[in-house]
Amino acid sequence: MLFYEIPKSIFNDFLFICLAWLLQPVVCVEDCAIFPFLICGRAMLDTGKDFAFVTRYIRKLHGGSQAILAQANDGSFYVVKFFNNLQGKNLLFNESVGNELYRACGLSVPSWKPLLITDDFIERNKDCWMQAREGSLRPVSGLCFGSRFLGGTGIRLIEILPGTSLRRIRSQQSFWRAWLIDICARHADNRQAIFIEGCDGGLDAFFVDHGHLFGGPKGELQPHFRASRYLDQRIYHGVSSHLYRICLKDLRNLNVDKLWARIQGLPDDWKVKSGLDGFEQCLCRLSTSNLLENILDTMGDSLRRVQESKNDEERALPKQPGSVLCPGIPVPGLERDFAPKCHSCVARAQA
Numbered sequence: 044m045l046f047y048e049i050p051k052s053i054f055n056d057f058l059f060i061c062l063a064w065l066l067q068p069v070v071c072v073e074d075c076a077i078f079p080f081l082i083c084g085r086a087m088l089d090t091g092k093d094f095a096f097v098t099r100y101i102r103k104l105h106g107g108s109q110a111i112l113a114q115a116n117d118g119s120f121y122v123v124k125f126f127n128n129l130q131g132k133n134l135l136f137n138e139s140v141g142n143e144l145y146r147a148c149g150l151s152v153p154s155w156k157p158l159l160i161t162d163d164f165i166e167r168n169k170d171c172w173m174q175a176r177e178g179s180l181r182p183v184s185g186l187c188f189g190s191r192f193l194g195g196t197g198i199r200l201i202e203i204l205p206g207t208s209l210r211r212i213r214s215q216q217s218f219w220r221a222w223l224i225d226i227c228a229r230h231a232d233n234r235q236a237i238f239i240e241g242c243d244g245g246l247d248a249f250f251v252d253h254g255h256l257f258g259g260p261k262g263e264l265q266p267h268f269r270a271s272r273y274l275d276q277r278i279y280h281g282v283s284s285h286l287y288r289i290c291l292k293d294l295r296n297l298n299v300d301k302l303w304a305r306i307q308g309l310p311d312d313w314k315v316k317s318g319l320d321g322f323e324q325c326l327c328r329l330s331t332s333n334l335l336e337n338i339l340d341t342m343g344d345s346l347r348r349v350q351e352s353k354n355d356e357e358r359a360l361p362k363q364p365g366s367v368l369c370p371g372i373p374v375p376g377l378e379r380d381f382a383p384k385c386h387s388c389v390a391r392a393q394a
């Protein structure tokens with residue numbers, strides 16, 4: 044009877060606190076305080092995502108956001124980006140929403156998790172502090188963005204591919220779709236991907252670094268459509284009207300409502316207005332077939348022009364014998380025997 048008189052949210056909080064106290068010995072780690080867990084925990088229940096504590100600092104990673112590699116109390120390793128990073132306050136929104144958007148569009152991304160970083164951890168690991176112009180900048184405690192580290196024992200990660208390896212990529216078309224999504228999402232940086240080499244020599248691409256989506260980490264940029272291309276444009280080789288149709292068909296299946304529901308559940312601090320506006324505009328573009336067709340035409344034209352000017356340059360230059368970076372030129376000894384597909388490394392990385 045009493046249950047009916049208590050508002051549902053208070054009842055949920057009460058239940059959650061009871062559960063948290065009961066589970067405390069299970070979730071408690073060296074440096075974990077129960078109060079941040081209680082405060083942040085409920086917000087994260089709404090996302091349908093669990094979260095973990097950052098427990099072990101490994102090292103700093105290169106890049107403008109000054110991310111770190113760290114281990115969490117779930118045993119996994121994560122690329123961690125801080126709330127008060129120097130790139131901008133939209134960064135965690137962009138990373139999490141970009142990851143969800145890509146996944147919803149059928150593209151491979153590392154799984155992500157909100158990670159709680161405590162004051163105690165930050166004080167004990169001063170190496171993880173960021174470097175600002177004025178000196179060392181202390182990360183704020185609270186929820187950070189954690190992208191599950193794709194590496195691990197027996198997994199070979201590759202970030203920059205020589206031209207001869209491009210044909211080993213299993214789903215090269217996904218770069219085409221990624222560029223289309225990036226244009227719609229006003230991505231202000233080059234598209235970044237990490238490749239996992241399978242047992243058969245095939246390469247699986249995982250798209251990372253979505254911090255510059257939706258007008259960048261400050262949300263104010265209006266990038267040119269070419270800004271978000273993958274740096275090695277040979278990856279877009281083989282544009283065809285068939286590919287256009289596949290791209291459009293895949294995007295027609297995008298479940299916008301489900302995506303919105305996931306975004307609503309992000310921590311309130313991450314939901315910045317310019318990011319939400321950018322995301323809304325992006326979904327609107329992705330749902331407008333005529334616009335998508337125009338963008339695809341523009342992308343195709345732009346690549347054709349690049350290819351033509353390259354051909355002109357190559358015709359004008361004397362031939363370079365045996366250059367391994369020329370696409371399509373077989374280099375003896377580099378051919379691989381493509382055995383039947385083995386996805387075990389990839390499955391491990393995504394799990």
Ligand SMILES: Nc1ncnc2c1ncn2[C@@H]1O[C@H](COP(=O)(O)OP(=O)(O)OP(=O)(O)O)[C@@H](O)[C@H]1O
Pocket residue numbers: 104105106107108109110122153190191192193194202235237251252253254
């Ligand atoms: N999930 C992941 N698994 C493995 N490596 C990753 C993962 N996410 C990012 N990295 C790598 O970590 C480094 C930093 O990541 P990222 O590019 O996202 O940071 P950034 O600071 O935003 O960089 P930028 O200067 O491009 O904005 C890069 O070398 C990237 O390839």
Ligand SMILES: [Mg+2]
Pocket residue numbers: 106235252
């Ligand atoms: Mg980057």
